[in-house]
Amino acid sequence: MTLNVLLVLILLAIVLALLRWRRCSRALLALAVVLLLAVGCGPLPIWLLTQLQSGYATEAPIAWGQRNAIVLLGAGTVRATDTGPVEASLFAYGRINKAAALYRECRQTGHACRIEVSGGDARGLGQSEAAVYAGNLQRLGVDPADLLLESRSMNTWQNAQFSGPLLKAWGADRVLLVSSGFHLRRGMLYFAHFGIRATPVRADYVDGIRSWEPLSYNFTMADLALHEYTGVARYHWYNAMGWNVQATKPGAL
Missing domain, CATH: 3.40.50.620 (HUPs)
Structure with missing residues (x-):
């Protein structure tokens, strides 16, 4: 997922450069570099995973x-x-x-x-x-x-x-x-x-792993986290649109 976004940004930057839209091309290339470093070097996947897992890090009796x-x-x-x-x-x-x-x-x-x-x-x-x-x-x-x-x-x-x-x-x-x-x-x-x-x-x-150079492992961890966030967002969207089956009354089990 994140790697695909990175490739799309680079391809768009190349197309814009060929069309002589140099400012837009440079902006997209800069965005691609920021994404490459934020994901590949660890900060983004570490943050995403921490937000997902922080509530479950410590086990209660x-x-x-x-x-x-x-x-x-x-x-x-x-x-x-x-x-x-x-x-x-x-x-x-x-x-x-x-x-x-x-x-x-x-x-x-x-x-x-x-x-x-x-x-x-x-x-x-x-x-x-x-x-x-x-x-x-x-x-x-x-x-x-x-x-x-x-x-x-x-x-x-x-x-x-x-x-x-x-x-x-x-x-x-x-x-x-x-x-x-x-x-x-x-x-x-x-x-x-x-x-x-x-x-x-x-x-x-x-x-994720903090690194001075981009690691494929961090891209995998970012995609793992984004898959979970997408599932949560899709649930709320489907609820808003009335597409989910009717919720069961809490505590019915």
Whole structure:
């Protein structure tokens, strides 16, 4: 996203220079240089990610209920080779490990605990995220009987939409939403829309890197953050236009 904007600015500057609009051309080139340094050297992605994650940087003690649901949001799957097994993606392992740790902590209280794994086969690899992650969770000691699989959702909005009935059917009185720090603001917004009062739990925290030279990593982190901001802005825009499904009354779950 940010790299595309940079290339467009440079191309427009070249076109304007050919048309002899030199002042406009120089202005666009200067803007391109500022964007290159602000993103590539770290200041912009660091600021964007800090604003997204600051509310989740510190973990508060969890007050467990009688029936606790730990909702694990998917982060994609990959296939190592053309014929290899479907595996969790890079970002998924932190979320999986965090969900398993919360499950063990919950079980120590003696109360009922379930992990709801939410995620379909968005990449068309033949196996849902929910099923793949469930295998990882079982290898980490989670009882298969304590897994609730939601394998239809293709995005975060559907994660929230399809999780509601599943959690309600099980009778959860305490819901924890586990995801990456950068993803929690959007996830919490969507789950609240469907009447799910959840406690956010950060599985991981990402940041940009300050550097004297532009780094491709920082462009990736900026795009990651902008994707989240776009999702939040789209939600509010769709609400204003009446395009979202009707919100569920808060606390309906």
